[in-house]
Amino acid sequence: xxxxxxxxxxxxxxxxxxxxxxxxxxxxxxxxxxxxxxxxxxxxxxxxxxxxxxxxxxxxxxxxxxxxxxxxxxxxxxxxxxxxxxxxxxxxxxxxxxxxxxxxxxxxxxxxxxxxxxxxxxxxxxxxxxxxxxxxxxxxxxxxxxxxxxxxxxxxxxxxxxxxxxxxxxxxxxxxxxxxxxxxxxxxxxxxxxxxxxxxxxxxxxxxxxxxxxxxxxxxxxxxxxxxxxxxxxxxxxxxxxxxxxxxxxx
Amino acid sequence: xxxxxxxxxxxxxxxxxxxxxxxxxxxxxxxxxxxxxxxxxxxxxxxxxxxxxxxxxxxxxxxxxxxxxxxxxxxxxxxxxxxxxxxxxxxxxxxxxxxxxxxxxxxxxxxxxxxxxxxxxxxxxxxxxxxxxxxxxxxxxxxxxxxxxxxxxxxxxxxxxxxxxxxxxxxxxxxxxxxxxxxxxxxxxxxxxxxxxxxxxxxxxxxxxxxxxxxxxxxxxxxxxxxxxxxxxxxxxxxxxxxxxxxxxxx
Numbered sequence: 001x002x003x004x005x006x007x008x009x010x011x012x013x014x015x016x017x018x019x020x021x022x023x024x025x026x027x028x029x030x031x032x033x034x035x036x037x038x039x040x041x042x043x044x045x046x047x048x049x050x051x052x053x054x055x056x057x058x059x060x061x062x063x064x065x066x067x068x069x070x071x072x073x074x075x076x077x078x079x080x081x082x083x084x085x086x087x088x089x090x091x092x093x094x095x096x097x098x099x100x101x102x103x104x105x106x107x108x109x110x111x112x113x114x115x116x117x118x119x120x121x122x123x124x125x126x127x128x129x130x131x132x133x134x135x136x137x138x139x140x141x142x143x144x145x146x147x148x149x150x151x152x153x154x155x156x157x158x159x160x161x162x163x164x165x166x167x168x169x170x171x172x173x174x175x176x177x178x179x180x181x182x183x184x185x186x187x188x189x190x191x192x193x194x195x196x197x198x199x200x201x202x203x204x205x206x207x208x209x210x211x212x213x214x215x216x217x218x219x220x221x222x223x224x225x226x227x228x229x230x231x232x233x234x235x236x237x238x239x240x241x242x243x244x245x246x247x248x249x250x251x
Numbered sequence: 252x253x254x255x256x257x258x259x260x261x262x263x264x265x266x267x268x269x270x271x272x273x274x275x276x277x278x279x280x281x282x283x284x285x286x287x288x289x290x291x292x293x294x295x296x297x298x299x300x301x302x303x304x305x306x307x308x309x310x311x312x313x314x315x316x317x318x319x320x321x322x323x324x325x326x327x328x329x330x331x332x333x334x335x336x337x338x339x340x341x342x343x344x345x346x347x348x349x350x351x352x353x354x355x356x357x358x359x360x361x362x363x364x365x366x367x368x369x370x371x372x373x374x375x376x377x378x379x380x381x382x383x384x385x386x387x388x389x390x391x392x393x394x395x396x397x398x399x400x401x402x403x404x405x406x407x408x409x410x411x412x413x414x415x416x417x418x419x420x421x422x423x424x425x426x427x428x429x430x431x432x433x434x435x436x437x438x439x440x441x442x443x444x445x446x447x448x449x450x451x452x453x454x455x456x457x458x459x460x461x462x463x464x465x466x467x468x469x470x471x472x473x474x475x476x477x478x479x480x481x482x483x484x485x486x487x488x489x490x491x492x493x494x495x496x497x498x499x500x501x502x
Binding site: 131 | 262268269343344347349351354363365374379381382383389390394403409412413485489
């Protein structure tokens with residue numbers, strides 16, 4: 001009997017932001033292979049499962065992608081119900097596509113369970129709309145981990161024509177903000193940095209594009225927290241009350 | 252006693268793709284103001300609530316945005332627990348930002364509950380990754396309802412440099428695909444149309460950009476279904492098995 005693999009998006013971190021389907025797959029899992037960024041509270045939803053941390057960190061321990069794929073296939077062939085749990089959504093900067101192809105090639109039954117990407121949920125939890133009528137009607141998402149691709153997409157944009165989200169953007173903040181300024185974006189363009197979106201430690205910096213480009217902003221940011229940049233006039237339309245009041249409503 | 256408003260993303264349609272928080276807010280709601288596209292199975296999660304359909308349709312009945320905002324404020328001031336339920340995510344082409352600003356200005360407590368946008372979940376449910384290592388490392392999302400903004404963002408893109416998703420794209424399919432071809436995108440670029448993402452009626456067309464640009468493709472598409480276009484080489488990396496096997500796993 002062959003098992004199966006569910007490639008599941010864990011969302012930005014808060015377990016309440018998992019989908020019902022993700023919760024069901026976790027509850028039924030026999031093995032969970034998870035990334036380093038998946039929160040312990042999310043893993044707690046699979047109490048019976050064996051957990052394997054295959055988190056790829058920038059430095060330190062690191063499991064090769066091909067090793068992860070072979071492990072998924074081997075576990076499924078042993079008849080296990082496997083959940084491959086990824087922070088955010090598995091199909092946006094999650095390499096879920098590579099794993100899906102490997103499983104398909106091996107004839108292993110699999111499914112994709114989409115999750116909330118922090119690219120969208122992070123700004124929303126800070127009250128920042130990604131589109132806003134008369135202000136922005138387009139969204140561009142890039143990753144700070146692939147600077148070349150980010151530059152290639154951002155440089156030709158008509159200044160102000162889209163809201164830009166840079167996932168894992170903290171380390172590339174200065175060069176990407178300076179690139180936009182060189183490309184004609186107004187120094188006054190609204191910008192934000194969202195860190196640890198949805199977690200109790202969530203924090204937010206808000207300012208202008210020229211402030212975002214300043215190296216010394218670094219001292220105000222947590223160097224260890226997952227960070228995303230949001231750039232564009234839609235950021236100025238944020239209803240700042242949202243997060244605090246959300247907590248009150250939830251309480 | 253003042254009530255509150257939760258601006259909740261209902262996801263693409265399948266109730267299993269709601270977040271836990273969305274389900275909790277619906278269960279506790281006294282009034283639900285919802286869009287036309289929200290599925291009946293999702294509304295069924297708020298069995299005790301009064302339901303008000305404020306769906307804005309392209310033709311036919313239509314509630315003005317300002318009327319919706321006034322209604323939210325009035326209901327909250329009467330002490331009601333209100334859920335404002337929107338298809339997908341409320342902050343991406345959902346006008347949630349406008350409603351949040353109106354509530355903030357009126358001093359009404361509110362929160363944002365992000366939902367799965369069909370821009371990301373739709374392709375994922377068809378096995379289509381939006382980014383793929385070595386293939387695409389950027390995502391651009393526009394709406395067919397704002398053709399000018401879409402053209403402004405898409406025209407300057409370096410051909411092939413991003414995966415493009417056009418929400419509500421069916422009616423603008425030919426002109427946007429032709430625009431990309433004129434701008435130098437390869438006729439062989441992979442493309443897809445996803446209709447009724449996540450619903451039992453979900454369907455998918457897959458082909459090339461030049462085929463997407465052909466008017467006669469219309470006969471293969473459901474003219475009434477919500478439709479999104481996906482364009483870019485990442486579409487060619489789709490693991491086509493995903494949906495069917497997902498159903499098997501779920502059964």
